[in-house]
Amino acid sequence: MKLKKHILFLLLFVTAIAFSQVNTTKKLTIKGTVKTKEKRSPISGVEVSATSGSVVYTDAFGAYRIKAEVGDYLLFKSLEFETVEYRIKDDEDVDVLVEGLDEDTQISKSALHKMYIDSAKQFKKTDIGKSIDYIRLSLEQLGKRGNNKERAVSYALLGEIYQYHKQYDLAVDNYKESLTYNTTGESQLLLANAYLLNKEYKKSQTLFTTLLSNKKLSMYQKILVYEGLGDAYKGMKNTQQAVGNYTKGLDIAKKELVKPKITDLNTKIAEAYGDANQTKEAVGYFKNSLKSAESEAPQRALEVSERAADFYNKNNLYNEEMKLRKQSLEDIELLENSAKKKVEKRSTTLDKVEVPITRQRINYKIATNLIVQDKLDEAIPYLEESISEAAIEDDLVVQKDATRKLSEVYDDKGDYTRALETYKKYAAVADTLYARKEQEISRAERLSKQIAEKQNRITGLEKDKELYESKSSLEQTKQDLYTTTSTKQKIIIYALVLGMFLFGIAAFFFYRSNKQQKLANNLLALKSLRSQMNPHFIFNALNSVNNYISKSDERSANRFLSEFSTLMRAVLENSEEDFIPLTKELELLELYVKLEHSRFPDKFNYSITTDPNIDVAAFQIPPMLLQPYIENAIWHGLRYKNELGYLNINLKQKNKEAIEITIEDNGIGRKKSAELKTQNQKKQRSKGMGNIKKRVAILNSMYKDKVDVVVTDLSSNGTGTKVTLTLKKD
Template sequence: MKKIGLIIVFLWLLPVLVLGQENARMKRPESMSIKGSVKEKSTRKAIKDVDVTVLGKGTVTTDVFGNFRIEARVGDELVIAHDSFNTIRYTIKDGQRIDIEVQDNPQEAKSPSISKRKRESRYQENLKAAKSSLKKDAATSIEYITNALETIRDDDPSSDDKKAELFESLADIYEYWKQPDLAESNYLLSLKNKYSTDVKIKLANAQLEGKNYQAALNTFDELQRSRLSNTQKVIVYEGLGDSYKGLQNYPDAITNYNKALSISQRKKLDDKVILLNSKLAEVLQEEGNIRDAEEYLDNSVQLAQQKDKKTSARQRSVAADFYNKSNSYGKEIQLRKEALEDIEEIEESNEHEGPQAEEDNSLTTQVQNYKIASAFAAQEAYDEAIPYLEESIKEAESKNDLIVQKDATRKLGEVYREKGELEKASDAFKEYEVIIDKLYIQKDQEISQAARFSRELAQRANRITTLEKDRELNEARYELAFASQEIANQQSIRQQIVIYFLIGLMVLLLLAGYLMYRNMKQQRYANNILALKSLRSQMNPHFIFNALNSVNTFIATSDERTANRYLTDFSLLMRAVLENSEEDFIPLEKEIELLRLYVQLEHFRFQDKFEYTVEVDPEIDINEYMIPPMLLQPYVENAVWHGLRYKTEKGLLSIRFQKATSESIEITITDDGIGRKKSKELKTQNQKLQKSRGMGNIKKRIAILNKMYKDKVDVFISDLDDNTEGTQIKLILKKDK
């Protein structure tokens, strides 16, 4: 009975869904959906293709029944315009339906051609706007593409050409914003509507960008059988070379690069000649043919010197990278110094000319200074390396380039350590730790921004896909409307056909709704899994860095034997951590073993600060419980580093695993350290500014796990006594159901 009732409700709602489908739009929170119609006053005849505009927000057109639906707010002004009547303005007072009646106009017969010209004008304006905003705002550019797509009618003889042009422009947007998979799918849609050699070349390059080398090879191979211009031949042969290189087929890569180089030299395409010489040098180096590789590389550098400073600097940097791989540090340093001079001139020129487009990240003074210093360090010329590292750090800090600043600071610490200046090395490594924390925050923000950007692009892409499906549905609706007029007086059997069609359409809508719901559910689950993997990947570097700090302390104090013993135990712990890093859950037995080893290492370092006990209730079957890896370690680390380490007398760390119920256990981590309040007071100003990565990640992991597995882990943190000295952490772990 429930199913029959559901079918009756959908049959009742279906005409409304069908009639309003063409102009449906995603609602904004502050607006509402206004429905209405436009008809002749005397005959009540519906008028289609009437433009209904909300000033400053958008336009829709009426369908064959004269109906429209538009997003607007109370107080907005509607402009109803058509060539068959005078323009009407209407102010929205509420959310009720608006029925507009207009006077008859004998010029109505002229309206179809005039309306067609309007659609053509709107199409061109939106396409031009989409191309102009391509490099500024992806979402806006896609919105213009969507608007242009809405102007296309299937009865338009040029509809296929327009669709091909729009999908090519849409793919160009995705290609520019580094979304090669979306770019590839839209280039395919463009080719489906109209074949173009240039579009197929773009498709192949998108496949290369997505590292789909076999698909790119097949596409470039098909292009060889097309009629190509010399410029296109160069691109195709270069693309074949890139594809073979990606597949590690170096002989065929060299053959195709040489074909492209031959045409480029003959047609004097200098930029391509430079690029192809570099690519040939790189492939020959991979084959071990250093002599020939150097010859091609020298050719590219000499030709680049005849071009502008930017080209010269870029090619010298490429050549320097080549010599770095072959350990020719002298040549590398010379080339980088020359490139550095060019880059400084370019940056000085850019300061006078104003903001410039985003360039290659390697063409910066901080990168080149860092790489020159690395080359000196590789030759153990530490005194020569230090000034370049300091300059690199200074430049990177002024330009907020945390990645280079991090690498240069770490390298500076290593250089001072090799020179035996351990105090300076320690200062550099402390600064490196501060930069690492800043970089973690920055990367976390970038990941969030990238996720939001990807979601927005996906929403825009879904809207275009829905628009195409709506177009197909509208065509079916139009055919049904005209057929209904013709068969109004025919036999009842044809009416039954219409009913069956509507029922089938209803079933399709139900199926589509179910598939969308299932897809959203799977997407949420996939997002949670991705978040857990991301948090786990952040835990390991955090843990490794803290542990290596301990090793560094032993080395800095010249306690090499202790450092060796600590490093041996640390390697065992590290192996266990890495073995478990790819698992969502591990047996509780493994987590206890890992925890024992970790506490042993910390006790080894702070023997005069605390003793510890690890107690496991014999009633617990530890093989029946599964726990996320590295869940308990951060709490133990906090107890040692922020509680027991600062205590004047020897403290105690207690870790107990007790059976709570038949389906859960209680894990208690207790320390009699200085307590949370005093630990917070002892923090340095710099430490207060930095968030705890380990504890923050643990909170996020537990929140996601409880959401996915229905409160699998509960955590309670409290002070040990009334004097707020000591801390107790209780975790309730439940069995998998």
């Protein structure tokens, strides 16, 4: 039965997880604002990105609207403050309040700067010239004493513009310039990635390693740092270190369910193993990557598939490559049927492939696969299809390569006429491509000159600023301020730590003292109660001896005193103990009942029965706990009965951890006994029973409810009494 319950619970648990995973794929529209905490002033130009890929910027009112999924992280990035991270749970509005901005001067001095920054972002991808001009204007309006955070924002965005347009050396210079004004984890990440793109792997590795000690990094940023470290070590041909860091990033991505990074890092681990000729390991990680990409956008799955296919081609795994290439053609057709004529250019997450994935390029690669396997006739249709599609899409590079490859295939087949015709077409396409390349080179040279001029103007602004206020004095002031602030912070922190430590010590000693005092009080109370129990028992026993003496029955009195002295010796030996073995207690009870029966042989018979299955030696009981109940049964119940009564003491197993001891008598009952008491007896409470109740209460508080006692009438007419005592093991 228990096994069925466990299986049912496991099924429910797995089902809940499955549903939660399904729900996380639902696209939501998240909206909100980014404002300052103190005065709720809106902050425009803040980059808001979701780990599933969407990116937007806040408007002039600090508002944004972004598509995301449940489980995504929203990252609020700006060089004016540390990156803020939020985990999406539902479609609630996400409002972010930022601390530490100088609001009194921000609105008056920063309005134009923000406007120019927003404009620069708008033209970042479409017009590099305009974008750089807006950066220059943003710096000019700051003047010679501009806000360092705002200046850092301008240079960081300029670095991003250069990076997007593959001017990596200029990107590095401007990121470094940004860091001189304001050092944040986000700006350090940008610089480290720019080092990577500029192939300065050692500098990139050093900076990424430094970032690992930054405790303000979000979980998503930690993933990026480990990924960057892996890229740096891969660039330095250190496969072991590269895979190690990729794996650390992958572990965090899996834990945080950052699906795009799970795909990216599986792919990068696979490629690292591939570069090290560890084909088996690479294939395994490519499979993981392909599986992860299935739950993402179709373009992502297509990109990962093509990277895996390139790896299979490089390692002569032609059948696996062919499967992926043909699947890619089907995926492109599905995308085109969704009114997308071309597959979008890949995002910056997987940065190895720098060209769009197109039908003509995939057909060309399939044909190349077949040619390597000497399947020339099968390759020809794919080459022709590639040439036709490349011509439609004006893709001269693929058209040239496919035409040349087709000419070579005809030549290998001995069809020299077609080979010559195709070669002439290849020459024509090559000439057109050459002319176009010359034009592109010419445009690139003009653009380089334009960029150089604009960068020089920006550099000139910096030199003017240096003339007005030297960097050395700024750095010294900054260092002095940092030292003073750091010292004060350390003093406050040390004082708080010391105070908490002292408070903890005081609380510990108070708790220990209180616990020891409580224990001492309980032990003192128990000792006091035991000291009262012994005289009470002796007094009642001596009454029995006195009865024999009054009857001049010296022989019975001597026998009774002999047995009574044996009993008293055992009682006194146990009087200092909280618990004694149950076997000893039973021996004392048997002796006591025997003494009482010898006095009232015509009033009752007795029996003491123990279940043979009980391990009596395994139980402990407070000494003299049962005797007062037996004494009450004899003196107040059986003694007043006209006919012969009985007293039964029975021990039976209640469960594995407890036994049940019952004391039953068929005497006159508690109600009748109370009626027979004298007025003096009614005024006095039974010391024996009162002490027993107090002892049980104290022992249960010390030993976690070890003993439980219930007294009831044996019969419905009120005659007889039943005492049920439950005793637990230690």
